[in-house]
Each structure stands twice: as C-alpha cells, then as structure tokens.
Amino acid sequence: MRIQPIQNKYENEIVDLILNIQQKEFNVPVTLEDQPDLLDIENFYYKPGGLFLGAFIDEKLVGTIALVKFNAEAGAIRKMFVKKEYRGKEFQIAQQLLEQLIAYSKENGIKDLYLGTVTLLQAALRFYEKNNFVTIPKEALPTDFPLMKPDNVFCHLNLNQ
Numbered sequence: 330m331r332i333q334p335i336q337n338k339y340e341n342e343i344v345d346l347i348l349n350i351q352q353k354e355f356n357v358p359v360t361l362e363d364q365p366d367l368l369d370i371e372n373f374y375y376k377p378g379g380l381f382l383g384a385f386i387d388e389k390l391v392g393t394i395a396l397v398k399f400n401a402e403a404g405a406i407r408k409m410f411v412k413k414e415y416r417g418k419e420f421q422i423a424q425q426l427l428e429q430l431i432a433y434s435k436e437n438g439i440k441d442l443y444l445g446t447v448t449l450l451q452a453a454l455r456f457y458e459k460n461n462f463v464t465i466p467k468e469a470l471p472t473d474f475p476l477m478k479p480d481n482v483f484c485h486l487n488l489n490q
Contacts, residue, residue: 330422332429335383335390336370342390343367343383343408350410355449359479366395366407373397379404380433384411384422391415394426396434396442399473404434406444407477409453416452423456431488440488443470445480454482462486 335343344367351357366373374381377398384392392411396404411422434442444462446453458464462484470476470483 330384330386330391330420330425332382332384332425335381335393336375337368339383339390340368340370343370343393346390346393346412347408347410350412354413355447357447357449357479363478370395378437380430381408382426382429384415384426386415392422392426394423394430396430396439397475398437398439399475400471402438402440403471403474404439404442405475406430406442409444424460427460431486435488441471442486442488443474443483445474445477445483447479448482454484457484457486460486461490 344361347367348361351359361367370381374395374397379396379398381395382393383390392415393408394406395408397407398404409423409426415422431442444457463486465483465485467483469485
C-alpha cells in the first residue's frame, strides 16, 4: 500500500469511493451536489494550506482523508473513507492515513484538529476515540469551523499534548 497526496486528476475515483460508502453502505442522505469540494480539490483543500491523501493498493484508490485548514492554527478532517474490504487491523489504512495527516498538520503549524461525523458511524467514532479525539458539543467548535449538513457528532484533538 502507498499513501500519496492526490488532486483533481483522481476526481472520478474519489467520487466513486466516497459516494458509494456514504449512500450505499451507510444510507447517509448526501449527494455529490452537497459536496462541491470533491470536484475542486486543489482550491478547496490545497490553496488554504490543507491536504487530500489517497491510499492505493495495486494502483486502486482504497482510502481517502482530507484536511481543510480553516484558520492559522486549526484544521478540519474530512473525507475519511476506506473501502469496506480494506478496513480493520489487518490493513491499518485508516490509521496510516490519519497519522500522515497529523504529521502534515504538525509540520504546518496546526495545533487543533476538529471533525464532524454522524452518529450512525459508530466504528468511525471508536476509531477517533482510540486516537485521542475527544467528543465535544457543537457549541464548542470554533466559529469558523466548516460545518457539513449531516454531521451531528463533533470531535477535537489538540496536537500540542
């Protein structure tokens, strides 16, 4: 497996991976129209100082994670998805994606990471808790945090600890 920064060149694979997981696997009522960032990765993620990583096995995209830098010292984790057949301890794809995103964040002066998810994704919540994220109320999010409509659970990780 290899992890690398990816951009619009991988747009079709990214959209296919993410929408299949959101819509078909978890029935999250979200469409491509609700996620215009997926069609403009360079401007949405990279220009403000963020990142979009892809995990590849045999040249196939099997996982993604992205960072939206929304102020000088804070970022939001987005688009953390791993194909069903590549999840779990055996592959450690989610763990490696998260570790690379955290390393990038620290190198680029980000002190706090936040994320939003949905109650339905219990395995994801356990994964973030295992990685020292703390669940916080929506009111505790920074005012400039980029909210996503379906999100109803929010987490925070201080990178200085």
